[in-house]
Amino acid sequence: IIDECVDNGNITNAAIKSMQATLKEIFMVDHDTSSGDTTAATPKKDKDEAYEDEKEKKIGRADAMTNALQRQLNHIITAGIGALKESDPQSLFLNPVTNKIAPGYSKIIKRPMCISVMENKIDQNKYKTVDEWESDVKLMFGNCIKYNSGESGQWFRGEAERQAKVFRDEIYPQARKLYQTEIAKRKTEEVERKRKVADAPELVPLEKATKKRRKDIAVGSPAGSAGSKQEAELVPSMPALAFLLLTDPFLVRIILARILREVRIGIVTTSTVPCASSSIPSLLQFMHMASWSSQICAVRAKRYFVPSGGVAALDSEEQQQDPAVFVPYATLRQDLPLLLRLLLEAELDKRVVVGGDLFEAAQSNAALVPKPIVIDEWVVGDHLEVAVTLLQGALVHISQPGNTSDASLAISFPKFTKALSQMSERQRRYGMDGDDRLFFQCLIRAIVRHKAKLSKPTRDSIVKAWVSDWIAPANEGESAKKNGTMTSSAHECFVMLLNEWSRIGNQILPRDTLLDFVAQGVKASNESESRDSRKFASIWTTTKQSRVAAFEQVKSQYIKMLSSLPAANAAQWRTKMGLPPLEDEHATSKSRESHPASAKATEDTSTGKETNDSTPMQTDD
DSSP: OHHHHHHHTOOOHHHHHHHHHHHHHHHTTTSOGGGSOBOOOOOOOOHHHHHHHHHHHHHHHHHHHHHHHHHHHHHHHHHHHHHHHHTOTTOTTSSOOOTTTSTTHHHHOSSOOOHHHHHHHHHTTOOOSHHHHHHHHHHHHHHHHHHTOSGGGHHHHHHHHHHHHHIIIIIHHHHHHHHHHHHHHHHHHHHHHHHHHHHSOOOOOOOOEEEEOOOOOOTTSOTTOHHHHHHHTTSOOHHHHHHHHTTOHHHHHHHHHHHHHIIIIIIHHHTOOGGGOSSHHHHHHHHHHHHTHHHHHHTTTSEEEEOOOSOSOOOSHHHHHOHHHHHHHHIIIIIHHHHHHHHHHHHHHHHHSTTSTTHHHHHHOGGGSOOOOOGGGGOOOSOOHHHHHHHHHHHHHHHSBTTBOHHHHHHHHHHHHHHHHHHHHHHHSSSOOHHHHHHHHHHHHHHHTTGGGSOHHHHHHHHHHHIIIIISOOOSOHHHHTTOSTTSHHHHHHHHHHHHHHHHOTTTSOHHHHHHHHHHHHHHHHHTOOSGGGSHHHHHHOOOHHHHHHHHHHHHHHHHHHHTSOHHHHHHHHHHTTOOOHHHHHHHHHHHHHOHHHHHHHHHHHHTOOOOTTSOOOOOO
């Protein structure tokens, strides 16, 4: 099943259902409950409850459909009113008519109407069809003709008849055609959606369970013999293998892509929440099983558990203390809605910046102005592997050209970096692992695809967020500073991004700006370190092998940066950073290569420990 999903580059509902059936058979969740504690099966609903649930779902879908159609109808009528204004250069029908302007008007006209009243009705969603709007337009022109019945009102009658003809022959037919097209489109989409729902298998996460696996007895060995016990240890554990297979990086990638696609498209378009999705709880369950696979495999699944789907509410304090229940619940009910909010804000940011359809509205409505992220909302639990990975994938998505505008990226990027820093601070803020390096490299590729079209304000916003959220110190005391960001992948990939920009040309990153950004990165990484031996100048020239290896990837990016500079600028930068001249560094390197024993002795002395050939050297890294 996994091979087929990887070959297709997608995990379908049918594949999810097949994987669940296979896992259920391997874990035997519904069998042998005496060997471990299992949660009680959820009782089936009776026919009346099932009918009410289905009725509520249909009402919810109808409301979503009506809201979407109402918005489209409002757009059509608004465009029609714009055409009416163009055909009325004197603005005769724009505002209400008063008795002061037209004596005795209220006695003659009992149902006044004007364009301003129509616009108010649009704001209040009063129009349900195009025909209702047509009636108001006819009433408006009819009132004008009725009041101006005498000879003195001949010009007003003529103007009303002229504009009524324009509306009748041009504006209304076009609006009606657009509305009918939209209705037909909605009906087609609804039929297609019902067909897909009918064809799609019902997805329900596996039930949460804790199991203690029986000892496997090797085939051909008498039960209870010493040989059978020894051979049993060699028998592969099927639950452990199942957990291990779920960590396949290709499978994890397509599961994450499916979850993010469901959040961006399925959740947003239906105006619902993640826990109401048919597939997201099951996909997240796979991700949680993958994140716990190392613990399960470490004990060869002699005792394992199936995490819950996170859909059910936490009924007791005991459930809140159980990671297999609380972590899926927190991811689905807390972390994913926060991610959804960031994605919605990113979409709004794209619309309110210069060039967006809401730019003019944002200038007069403070509620539409983008606001910074509220950090307190992102103070969540410690088990964040799945949520952090989803947030990383979302940031890569919005950073790609076409998914956001250049101006909105400058607003949205810092929100994501701040949230990501807050969520991963306890686990991976310092000492970044390989997964984070891959994330940063993917992020760099997405950003670099903008090429020279990336504006300077957006570039500066990305650099500022990267340095302040991923390289600068955490401000959590000495415990955080002892493992600073000098050798982190965030530091390495920051310089890598600057090198990629530098390759594009001076249009995006002039030489002076490059050196200024590099200086900001060095300063922030120095501030994150409490030990002088791990400061930039010291670790650059260190002979301690552990630090040389840790700093090697970061140093290679700085060397690449220096090689792109003229010799004079490179020498000036080295002096400013407190580094020795290039000639002295080469001489020291050659001396170290010629006298490896001396270099080792220097390293041993620096650690303050005695070593011999039979005792491996110990370091503090």
